[in-house]
Amino acid sequence: xxxxxxxxxxxxxxxxxxxxxxxxxxxxxxxxxxxxxxxxxxxxxxxxxxxxxxxxxxxxxxxxxxxxxxxxxxxxxxxxxxxxxxxxxxxxxxxxxxxxxxxxxxxxxxxxxxxxxxxxxxxxxxxxxxxxxxxxxxxxxxxxxxxxxxxxxxxxxxxxxxxxxxxxxxxxxxxxxxxxxxxxxxxxxxxxxxxxxxxxxxxxxxxxxxxxxxxxxxxxxxxxxxxxxxxxxxxxxxxxxxxxxxxxxxxxxxxxxxxxxxxxxxxxxxxxxxxxxxxxxxxxxxxxxxxxxxxxxxxxxxxxxxxxxxxxxxxxxxxxxxxxxxxxxxxxxxxxxxxxxxxxxxxxxxxxxxxxxxxxxxxxxxxxxxxxxxxxxxxxxxxxxxxxxxxxxxxxxxxxxxxxxxxxxxxxxxxxxxxxxxxxxxxxxxxxxxxxxxxxxxxxxxxxxxxxxxxxxxxxxxxxxxxxxxxxxxxxxxxxxxxxxxxxxxxxxxxxxxxxxxxxxxxxxxxxxxxxxxxxxxxxxxxxxxxxxxxxxxxxxxxxxxxxxxxxxxxxxxxxxxxxxxxxxxxxxxxxxxxxxxxxxxxxxxxxxxxxxxxxxxxxxxxxxxxxxxxxxxxxxxxxxxxxxxxxxxxxxxxxxxxxxxxxxxxxxxxxxxxxxxxxxxxxxxxxxxxxxxxxxxxxxxxxxxxxxxxxxxxxxxxxxxxxxxxxxxxxxxxxxxxxxxxxxxxxxxxxxxxxxxxxxx
Ligand code: HDE
Numbered sequence: 186x187x188x189x190x191x192x193x194x195x196x197x198x199x200x201x202x203x204x205x206x207x208x209x210x211x212x213x214x215x216x217x218x219x220x221x222x223x224x225x226x227x228x229x230x231x232x233x234x235x236x237x238x239x240x241x242x243x244x245x246x247x248x249x250x251x252x253x254x255x256x257x258x259x260x261x262x263x264x265x266x267x268x269x270x271x272x273x274x275x276x277x278x279x280x281x282x283x284x285x286x287x288x289x290x291x292x293x294x295x296x297x298x299x300x301x302x303x304x305x306x307x308x309x310x311x312x313x314x315x316x317x318x319x320x321x322x323x324x325x326x327x328x329x330x331x332x333x334x335x336x337x338x339x340x341x342x343x344x345x346x347x348x349x350x351x352x353x354x355x356x357x358x359x360x361x362x363x364x365x366x367x368x369x370x371x372x373x374x375x376x377x378x379x380x381x382x383x384x385x386x387x388x389x390x391x392x393x394x395x396x397x398x399x400x401x402x403x404x405x406x407x408x409x410x411x412x413x414x415x416x417x418x419x420x421x422x423x424x425x426x427x428x429x430x431x432x433x434x435x436x437x438x439x440x441x442x443x444x445x446x447x448x449x450x451x452x453x454x455x456x457x458x459x460x461x462x463x464x465x466x467x468x469x470x471x472x473x474x475x476x477x478x479x480x481x482x483x484x485x486x487x488x489x490x491x492x493x494x495x496x497x498x499x500x501x502x503x504x505x506x507x508x509x510x511x512x513x514x515x516x517x518x519x520x521x522x523x524x525x526x527x528x529x530x531x532x533x534x535x536x537x538x539x540x541x542x543x544x545x546x547x548x549x550x551x552x553x554x555x556x557x558x559x560x561x562x563x564x565x566x567x568x569x570x571x572x573x574x575x576x577x578x579x580x581x582x583x584x585x586x587x588x589x590x591x592x593x594x595x596x597x598x599x600x601x602x603x604x605x606x607x608x609x610x611x612x613x614x615x616x617x618x619x620x621x622x623x624x625x626x627x628x629x630x631x632x633x634x635x636x637x638x639x640x641x642x643x644x645x646x647x648x649x650x651x652x653x654x655x656x657x658x659x660x661x662x663x664x665x666x667x668x669x670x671x672x673x674x675x676x677x678x679x680x681x682x683x684x685x686x687x688x689x690x691x692x693x694x695x696x697x698x699x700x701x702x703x704x705x706x707x708x709x710x711x712x713x714x715x716x717x718x719x720x721x722x723x724x725x726x727x728x729x730x731x732x733x734x735x736x737x738x739x740x741x742x743x744x745x746x747x748x749x750x751x752x753x754x755x756x757x758x759x760x761x762x763x764x765x766x767x768x769x770x771x772x773x774x775x776x777x778x779x780x781x782x783x784x785x786x787x788x789x790x791x792x793x794x795x796x797x798x799x800x801x802x803x804x805x806x807x808x809x810x811x812x813x814x815x816x817x818x819x820x821x822x823x824x825x826x827x828x829x830x831x832x833x834x835x836x837x838x839x840x841x842x843x844x845x846x847x848x849x850x851x852x853x854x855x856x857x858x859x860x861x862x863x864x865x866x867x868x869x870x871x872x873x874x875x876x877x878x879x880x881x882x883x884x885x886x887x888x889x890x891x892x893x894x895x896x897x898x899x900x901x902x903x904x905x906x907x908x909x910x911x912x913x914x915x916x917x918x919x920x921x922x923x924x925x926x927x928x929x930x931x
Pocket of ligand 1: 302304307342358374375447448449566586587590591
């Protein structure tokens with residue numbers, strides 16, 4: 186007997202009772218008639234892009250997706266079926282002449298492209314950048330010098346993990362911005378850490394081979410906690426500064442929205458009078474710089490591996506648009522290219538903000554999510570060589586290698602030299618090049634003379650000059666020198682700046698660093714690797730070295746480098762300020778017996794302050810369905826503390842405890858009676874352990890007591906009414922965490 190395809194037969198019953206026949210809701214049944222597709226949501230509209238041949242693409246192509254009445258082949262012929270292969274009878278063999286089957290499977294076979302060799306996992310969004318119009322003194326780049334709005338596309342990423350790895354691993358984060366300016370595309374391809382592992386691009390394959398999984402068994406995924414990584418960075422001490430940042434809270438950001446971004450290299454800006462300065466670029470998040478704690482990050486990797494990309498997408502979807510101010514540190518363009526003794530060409534060094542303040546020059550707002558991950562986030566191709574007049578490179582040897590690498594890598598990743606024609610990569614400035622043909626050429630170039638000089642196409646195109654907006658390299662004078670494979674002497678100082686970073690950290694931040702090194706090195710097997718790393722730590726700071734050595738059960742070596750100075754830079758610490766709490770997620774733990782009026786006013790107060798409430802109850806559905814219903818967003822079974830920045834307790838949730846009691850009674854087991862549902866207790870104790878604000882009313886003190894938490898502690902707010910609780914919790918959250926709660930690392 187053959188089974189006839191009947192989509193409605195497998196749908197759930199209309200009244201939700203399993204096994205009981207009932208009508209199928211129209212929303213659940215497979216549509217049988219063509220109908221208008223859902224219109225794209227307003228906030229999903231990205232910038233319109235235009236092909237080199239002038240055809241509108243972007244939004245126009247998005248409208249093509251799953252729209253129109255009839256399914257067609259790739260060539261536009263209408264189809265009557267896409268669910269059954271063409272067969273010689275219903276039980277007979279499939280026929281080779283089924284061209285639709287072959288077209289569909291062949292296309293599917295080639296749907297994947299190679300992932301990025303590094304920064305494979307990422308998430309992106311569209312937005313706008315508005316220059317403050319204050320940078321004209323130092324650059325002629327119009328999008329910085331003038332008060333104009335420029336469309337941008339930003340991709341955030343981890344470095345080591347493959348495309349399907351988790352978001353909250355300990356790693357550096359990429360922060361790459363494409364500015365579609367009227368003078369050409371400018372890419373600022375930066376990271377969330379202002380220094381790099383290496384000083385010369387020739388070593389990039391080495392650090393990446395060491396950081397990626399072991400070649401024999403391909404583990405661990407997206408981790409630096411393994412022997413090859415620590416082997417390399419302990420043998421190669423120029424990596425010390427970057428590694429220390431990675432082991433600090435910067436390696437586990439709370440959100441892409443709460444990360445700083447850095448151009449890392451020193452760039453050269455040139456103004457309209459051809460005067461140049463050296464600069465370092467900084468992105469400063471409006472929400473402040475915040476991080477996860479390590480246990481939280483690890484739990485999230487299991488509970489919600491898409492945590493960062495979900496956070497970015499949800500924030501933009503809900504209108505909480507993330508913003509960063511772009512700033513520059515400006516240095517005189519002297520022949521030495523140093524500032525206060527710091528070598529500006531060394532990408533393992535920062536210039537403390539106390540020595541050269543970051544001057545704000547514009548604001549970026551991410552206000553539109555991507556509409557198609559593959560077309561936009563996956564296919565976007567950044568390149569530090571995408572420069573516009575007024576922004577130039579320096580002789581940083583790390584940057585030099587990047588200027589080669591980024592074009593080259595796209596050829597294997599995006600299948601040929603025409604990746605610039607992919608909609609997300611198309612410049613918004615008019616393109617008039619003489620690059621022709623090649624794989625995936627999508628322009629239909631006309632004319633007969635794609636060469637220069639020519640007389641057959643009217644001599645076109647012609648050259649621009651400085652007065653007509655040409656990009657002209659700065660004529661920097663080079664010192665007379667011999668060809669050598671050597672680094673400058675100043676590149677040999679590998680410890681002063683790691684020490685500067687360490688000395689700038691507050692005690693809880695130092696504890697986190699100690700814990701991170703201890704965790705990572707305890708995951709290594711090779712004793713020599715651990716001992717060598719301890720020697721590196723001894724040259725940063727004896728306290729750091731001793732504490733990590735205790736955690737490893739090894740003796741702490743003495744420093745072999747002088748440990749004098751430098752002055753700390755308070756700007757490097759993430760602690761000590763208060764920041765906006767926009768878009769922070771507040772869990773409200775409740776049940777049907779709790780003060781539901783209080784839950785309603787807490788929800789409202791949270792929304793009024795621009796935060797996001799999530800009501801957690803024993804089961805899904807609504808609370809008080811016959812009154813003023815409250816929608817339950819998470820159940821005790823699906824919620825985990827890691828999803829919330831703070832937690833409110835609207836009473837003592839007992840439902841689960843009762844269920845446990847009933848089960849125990851049935852099984853005849855005698856366990857001590859539960860004070861509250863164990864899942865709620867776990868949620869509250871975890872939130873406490875991770876330094877999160879906890880508020881409550883209506884008997885919440887009993888729940889805190891059951892969780893072993895003392896109400897008077899910092900970040901614990903018990904008030905008479907729900908609105909006052911929200912106020913107190915928001916105030917605590919403005920400091921991000923109750924920092925006093927973190928115990929010493931070892
Ligand atoms: Fe990259 N890097 N990188 N990198 N990098 C790539 O380009 C490379 C470096 C950074 O979201 C690749 O398109 C070399 C520093 C980001 O698409 C590749 C060197 C900084 C992204 C490449 C560096 C970065 C990349 C891989 C040593 C911070 C992701 C895929 C000289 C300033 C961009 C691709 C995106 C991606 C090479 C060092 C940032 C292979 C050779 C320093 C944010 O071309």
